[in-house]
Amino acid sequence: MNGPPVDVAIVGGGPAGAAAALTLLGHGRGVLVLEQSRYAPPRFGETVAPPAEPLLRRLDAWTSVSPDMLPCGGVDSAWHADDLVERDTLWVPGGLGWHVERARWDEALIRLAERRGAMLVTGCRVTGVSVVAGGGWRVHAGGTTWHARFLVDATGRRAELARRVGGHPRSAGSEVALAGRWSGAPDRETRLLVEATPGGWWYLAPTPTHRVACLVSDSEALRELRPPPLAWRRELARTRHVRERAPAAAPALRGVRVEWRWLEPCAGTGWLAVGDAASTRDILSGGGMVAALQSGISGAETAEQYLRGAADALSRHVTRERRRFLAHVRQSAAWQLGHRWPAAGYWERRTRAAEAVIRHLEGTAGSS
Structure with missing residues (x-):
């Protein structure tokens, strides 16, 4: 037809x-x-x-x-230190x-x-x-x-x-996100929570009908943690703030390469x-x-x-x-600075991946 x-x-x-x-x-x-x-x-x-x-x-x-x-009610960030810092925005300026x-x-x-x-x-x-x-x-x-x-x-x-x-x-790079969602529309808690750990970082946010938590790490850091719920539980235990708001028993998880x-x-x-x-x-x-x-x-x-x-x-x-992508990767590399574990394996690999992308894109820019 x-x-x-x-x-x-x-x-x-x-x-x-x-x-x-x-x-x-x-x-x-x-x-x-x-x-x-x-x-x-x-x-x-x-x-x-x-x-x-x-x-x-x-x-x-x-x-x-x-x-x-x-x-969004704002951002709670545990990035530079253990304690939460309340912010009006995360990385993108202009409001909540x-x-x-x-x-x-x-x-x-x-x-x-x-x-x-x-x-x-x-x-x-x-x-x-x-x-x-x-x-x-x-x-x-x-x-x-x-x-x-x-x-x-x-x-x-x-x-x-x-x-x-x-x-x-x-x-x-080999970044992987493990994301889980569970029922329960937000009441007063509409803030975004972001927390860095030695093996990656977390964000937790509401939606109009559910709550979502996401662990971002890489395949090397998670290689020995199978199945995914094991990775969730171990890495959640290493957080200070996310574990107070996310369920200890992993919800249905979805893994995505990012x-x-x-x-x-x-x-x-x-x-x-x-x-x-x-x-x-x-x-x-x-x-x-x-x-x-x-x-x-x-x-x-x-x-x-x-x-x-x-x-x-x-x-x-x-x-x-x-050019947009190159500018983004440069900015992203700058955003990740200031976390507490610059020498941890995950963060070192993430930095190397960003540097590799930047070198490649800079090398091809002249052929545009």
Whole structure:
């Protein structure tokens, strides 16, 4: 079965894909969004940094998502010392931010794009992509073949679409996040808690309906701790503050690789990647959602320029994404300074990984 032709097919309906769709719709483009999930499985909560608000207002999306945002009451940080320090923000300046239930928040954003005219297909996976003679692409998904003039990969860290059309993911480090959630909407406690330990660091945050705790370490530090609940219990016991708020018995845990990863190149003839598909941000920065929205908007503007005939639009996207990622890794390396265990194995490995990424990106900057 053939679907109607579209200007742009976006694979992935998370924040970056939704931002790209809303931006392209604003230019009058025909947009198709293919999303593998149905937004039903729980997605671990996230704290949205304050700079997201002007981006959402630019997309005219603020009123659609703000009801699902719980204002953050501040940040309690045990980073430089054992005692908690109360802060108005963590690393990203500009206010307190909000806690969100990601599945509900992501769906609200993409449904807004659907109401504005995007074709949205959920519960489907791309099974094939091929070049069309004379220009454009055939995209096979969910038993339907779609013809698109341009492709946007918003599939997150997997970069599934880009892998099919010439992108090559690179990574450094072996960071792993063990995240657990348990029921119980917050009453008064809406603050984000961050605590460093010799073997990694923790954050604990509420969402509008649950609480979430996450241990970030690396595969080497966790190698001898199997299964994951054992790692959770041991590392939780090494905290001073998180253990007072998180359950000692590990909730259902989800393990996710969160090392630095980037795509080379992140654009090519007739396609580009946005969000985590282009480069993943360090979750320590607290700016992942902002970066996804920024990347989705700028990637969509690049696609619009390309469709209008700008020959250098894609190369400029590659340069811009590389520079943003390099600036992020440099800043992230600076953010981690000041914790109490600079010589601990995990922190040394993390520093070396950041240095390796910076050397590589600086070495390729001249080829942009």
